[in-house]
Amino acid sequence: MTVILPFILIAVSLGVIIVIIVRKYPQLLLLDIDSLPEIQQSRKKDIIIKKRAEKESKHLYTKLFESLKPAIQKLKDIQLLFRKFVGRIERKSAMEDGKRAKSGSQEYKKQKEKESLTLVQDASQDVDQDDFATAEKKYLAALKADAKNKDAYKGLAHVYYQQGQKQEAKETYKFILQLDDNDEETHLKLGEMAEEEGDIQEAVECYQQAVILNPHNPQRFVKIYDLLFGIEQYETALEAIEQALELEPQNPKYLDNFVETSIIIGRKDLAEEGIQRLRMINPENQKLQTFKQRIEEL
Known part of the structure; x- marks a missing residue:
């Protein structure tokens, strides 16, 4: 009996527990865990931590992007330098291939020259269609066939x-002058590029070379006059406009520039001469009276 008694007590205790659970089970089912203050506080804390982490992550991304900007720009610069390097290598290769072709037979040379001319013609059509990448390849191929093809x-x-x-472009034009220093068109191109860059002295020198090669074009002298006048080198500008007048002595615009510049440098004799010539061409020229008054003030 003494041995059985503990088991009886355990069984009774379990029975009491089961009865309590059965009575309270419906209430447990209705209990809203999410409404507990502890649970709500914990979830708010998780949301705050998550937002803070997102904010810090965005800040770190922005900071990283800003720090990488110089590296990205440097990479772009390296790519540009590499492209230029490849261009120089291709030009050098084209010239070397052309030299090797030169050492071959005359028949082979003529064949290559013809091939080069055809490539230049094809490339010109690509240029007309603004397909510069294709044109560049064909011009380089033309130079491989004939390293002295100026048109290429x-x-x-x-x-x-x-x-x-x-x-x-400038380096290529200068190389053309090594092949033929008497190429007027190339001197003009270099002059135009120098003018675009604001290097007026360089532009004037290039245009002067073109004038030496073709002294019968008055517009070349007028171009030089305009540039020199713009940088206030009036005496040299006067010489340029005088050369233009030798080619077109009755051009009213040239005479107008001649008188204007003569007045600026105080050459009353030349200014009066210019007015007489202007009056003979167009007596109704409205500038005559103004010029006359300015000359009288010299």
Whole structure:
């Protein structure tokens, strides 16, 4: 009996517990865990931590992007330098291949020259369609066939210029002058590029070379006059406009510039001469009276 008694007590206790659970079970089912203050506080804390983490992550991303900007720009610069390097290698390869072709037979040379001319013609059509990348490849191929094809170099320089590679264009034009220093068109192109860059002295020198090669074009002298007048080198500008007047002595615009510059440098004799010539061409010229008054003040 003494041995059985503990088991009886345990059984009674379990029975009491079961009865309590059965009575309270419906209430337990209705209990809203989410409404407990502890649970709500914990979830609010999780939301705050999550938002803070997102904010810090966004800040770190922005900071990282800003720190990488110089590296990204440097990478772009390296890519540009590499492209220029490849261009120089291709030009050098084209010239070397052309030299090897030169050492071959005359028949082979003529064949390569013909091939080069055809490529230049094809490239010109690509340029007309603004397909500069294809044109560049064909001009380089033309130079591989004939390293002395000036038209190929001119086309290549033009393509570089159109693609914004002005330094490469300038180098190519200068190389053309090594092949033929008497190429008027190339001197003019270099003059135009120097003028765009604001290097007026360089532009004047290039235009002067073009004038030496072709002294019968008055517009070349007028171009030089305009540039020199713009930088207030009036005496040299006067010489340029005088050269233009020798070619077109009755051009009213040239005479107008001649009188204006003569007055500026105080050459009353030349200014009066210019007025007489203007009056003979057009007695109704409205500037005659103004010029006359300015000359009287000299």
